[in-house]
Amino acid sequence: MTQVHRFDAVVVGAGGAGLWAALELARDKVNCAVVSKLYPTRSHTGTAQGGIGAALGNLEEDHWEWHMFDTVKGGDYLTDQDAAEILAREAIETVYELEHMGLPFNRTPEGKIDQRRFGGHTHHHGQGPVRRSCFAADRTGHMILQTLYQQCIKHGTRFFDEFQVVDLIIENGVCGGVVALEILTGELHIFHAKAVIVAAGGFGKIFKITSNALSLTGDPVAMLYRHGYPLEDMEFFQFHPTGIYKMGILMSEAARGEGGVLINDTGERFMARYAPTLMDLAPRDMISRYMQQEIAEGRGIKGGDYLYLDIRPESINKYKSAPGGKQVTEKELREKLPDIIEMMELYLGVDPMKELVPTQPTAHYAMGGMPTDVDGRVIIDEKNTVLPGLYAAGECACVSVHGANRLGTNSLVDILVFGRRSGRAAAEYVRRADYPTLPPDADAGVRAEVNHLFDNAGKESAAEVRRKMQDVMTAQCGVFRTGTGLEQVKQTLGELKTCYRNIAIQDHTKKFNTELLEALELGYMLDLAEVTAYSAAARTESRGAHAREDYPKRDDANWLKHTLAYKRDGKIEMKYKPVVISRFEPKERKY
Numbered sequence: 001m002t003q004v005h006r007f008d009a010v011v012v013g014a015g016g017a018g019l020w021a022a023l024e025l026a027r028d029k030v031n032c033a034v035v036s037k038l039y040p041t042r043s044h045t046g047t048a049q050g051g052i053g054a055a056l057g058n059l060e061e062d063h064w065e066w067h068m069f070d071t072v073k074g075g076d077y078l079t080d081q082d083a084a085e086i087l088a089r090e091a092i093e094t095v096y097e098l099e100h101m102g103l104p105f106n107r108t109p110e111g112k113i114d115q116r117r118f119g120g121h122t123h124h125h126g127q128g129p130v131r132r133s134c135f136a137a138d139r140t141g142h143m144i145l146q147t148l149y150q151q152c153i154k155h156g157t158r159f160f161d162e163f164q165v166v167d168l169i170i171e172n173g174v175c176g177g178v179v180a181l182e183i184l185t186g187e188l189h190i191f192h193a194k195a196v197i198v199a200a201g202g203f204g205k206i207f208k209i210t211s212n213a214l215s216l217t218g219d220p221v222a223m224l225y226r227h228g229y230p231l232e233d234m235e236f237f238q239f240h241p242t243g244i245y246k247m248g249i250l251m252s253e254a255a256r257g258e259g260g261v262l263i264n265d266t267g268e269r270f271m272a273r274y275a276p277t278l279m280d281l282a283p284r285d286m287i288s289r290y291m292q293q294e295i296a297e298g299r300g301i302k303g304g305d306y307l308y309l310d311i312r313p314e315s316i317n318k319y320k321s322a323p324g325g326k327q328v329t330e331k332e333l334r335e336k337l338p339d340i341i342e343m344m345e346l347y348l349g350v351d352p353m354k355e356l357v358p359t360q361p362t363a364h365y366a367m368g369g370m371p372t373d374v375d376g377r378v379i380i381d382e383k384n385t386v387l388p389g390l391y392a393a394g395e396c397a398c399v400s401v402h403g404a405n406r407l408g409t410n411s412l413v414d415i416l417v418f419g420r421r422s423g424r425a426a427a428e429y430v431r432r433a434d435y436p437t438l439p440p441d442a443d444a445g446v447r448a449e450v451n452h453l454f455d456n457a458g459k460e461s462a463a464e465v466r467r468k469m470q471d472v473m474t475a476q477c478g479v480f481r482t483g484t485g486l487e488q489v490k491q492t493l494g495e496l497k498t499c500y501r502n503i504a505i506q507d508h509t510k511k512f513n514t515e516l517l518e519a520l521e522l523g524y525m526l527d528l529a530e531v532t533a534y535s536a537a538a539r540t541e542s543r544g545a546h547a548r549e550d551y552p553k554r555d556d557a558n559w560l561k562h563t564l565a566y567k568r569d570g571k572i573e574m575k576y577k578p579v580v581i582s583r584f585e586p587k588e589r590k591y
């Protein structure tokens with residue numbers, strides 16, 4: 001029997017975005033529940049190493065307007081500038097609020113919050129790198145998650161941990177709650193609500209080499225798409241330059257912020273050739289492309305498909321690449337990058353204080369997702385029509401504050417600033433809204449899907465379908481794309497979707513059936529991979545993280561617009577909506 005719960009608001013996801021949204025609801029005395037497939041402090045926000053960007057100006061001159069400019073330029077001018085202005089302005093109060101909640105930031109000798117450099121963050125509109133990233137060693141996300149979770153507990157927030165949302169309830173164009181599967185028992189639960197805030201994180205697991213955790217499968221994003229509503233800018237997926245070779249595990253940009261450099265097979269610091277001003281701290285989309293180019297031109301290490309990250313103190317001192325050209329010591333680096341150094345030792349058996357570290361680009365961050373306005377309300381068309389009762393914030397949402405390419409440290413700002421705004425907007429909404437009528441068969445679709453997976457006598461294996469999807473996405477929908485390659489991706493994904501209807505599940509028990517959950521997640525990922533490939537094939541230009549070898553130029557005349565991809569009658573339909581431009585006219589990107 002499906003249990004029915006009633007809350008004024010339900011938050012799906014307990015990462016940074018979900019927890020801050022829940023905190024705002026609790027502060028406003030809204031009867032609210034947080035439903036999360038992971039135990040909250042295991043959310044991916046906890047792995048963020050590098051820091052959170054805010055123009056505090058603690059070490060050198062800085063202004064929110066420079067932060068906004070960098071965000072817009074970093075996003076290759078696809079960024080909505082009203083959202084970027086909010087991000088840059090509210091970043092400052094957000095960091096101070098975290099400080100007041102007790103987050104243990106690193107400090108300067110005078111006791112101010114310490115700040116470090118990060119890719120694409122500059123002073124005077126691109127004149128040189130600026131120290132803008134606030135950090136707690138290389139555990140910033142971990143500290144954010146712990147701090148916000150404590151605050152939610154203090155405010156008595158109700159948590160449903162290890163409940164996996166398997167459908168959004170949307171009837172007559174209004175959202176009225178979610179259906180969730182309790183992982184421990186296998187029972188279904190309906191959460192009937194006036195407002196649902198989706199904060200379910202990214203979906204990097206559609207790729208083979210990725211920095212993303214296993215849980216990042218984008219479930220509710222796919223659910224919205226299945227209900228016939230659009231997903232925005234899905235062709236823009238960020239590849240981070242420094243994944244651990246073959247594993248994709250992230251070595252944060254903080255390593256380069258502290259002075260680390262990238263080296264090719266000839267021992268050259270090749271970024272000096274491509275981006276003379278910012279060099280190894282140019283935006284991620286550019287560095288990933290130049291790395292692939294070095295590899296394609298035969299300057300990968302030993303002719304292979306990887307390069308080296310060099311964070312040896314002697315190299316940093318030789319290149320004078322540390323902030324301010326300062327000399328650094330091993331002790332300082334170990335204090336500022338403890339976890340990254342440990343990961344290099346653990347996973348690669350390399351001592352990065354003495355040896356070079358093999359690295360390759362890794363699928364990292366979804367710029368696209370559920371379209372929202374600046375208060376987190378999900379919008380459903382190019383006229384910005386709101387879907388009442390549904391909100392989204394964090395990586396699963398597309399405000400769009402990152403445009404075609406996100407800058408490092410801007411996601412932590414995004415999840416907190418827009419998590420908070422969506423919490424506030426939802427609190428205001430539930431006060432005046434009535435409970436939407438709960439459809440009598442709200443869980444019927446999910447039951448049918450689960451029964452199909454259990455009863456299916458098919459011979460296909462979910463693991464095999466997943467592997468093939470990840471392989472083709474990395475090979476043909478990765479750092480570089482071509483029209484022909486994308487057609488192949490579309491075809492392969494079509495075939496894999498047919499196979500998916502015939503996958504067999506061995507485990508027929510109800511309790512903790514991870515095989516069933518992974519099969520459901522695979523279904524969502526196939527949808528997200530498909531919409532990514534179709535959106536990428538349609539966009540015949542190169543912008544930010546979307547690099548088409550057959551259309552190498554940015555084409556503002558035709559493509560300065562956001563994609564909205566809909567699933568309609570089994571087909572994928574593309575619509576487009578204009579970019580919001582306020583202060584900065586699009587220019588060529590040079591660093």
Ligand SMILES: Cc1cc2nc3c(=O)[nH]c(=O)nc-3n(C[C@H](O)[C@H](O)[C@H](O)COP(=O)(O)OP(=O)(O)OC[C@H]3O[C@@H](n4cnc5c(N)ncnc54)[C@H](O)[C@@H]3O)c2cc1C
Pocket residue numbers: 012013014015016017018035036037038039040043044045046047048049050051052140141163164165166199200201202211212213215218219220250252364365393394395396408409410411412413415
């Ligand atoms: C290794 C790594 C390092 C990073 N470093 C930085 C950095 O230094 N600075 C920066 O700005 N950004 C960084 N990022 C990006 C940033 O951390 C993420 O984009 C951000 O934390 C996402 O937060 P979120 O709240 O949107 O989602 P997450 O923190 O990913 O949380 C998602 C939540 O949704 C829940 N969920 C998902 N699906 C379901 C479902 N079906 N049912 C119920 N619950 C569900 C999960 O349980 C989880 O609680 C990094 C990312 C990675 C992977």
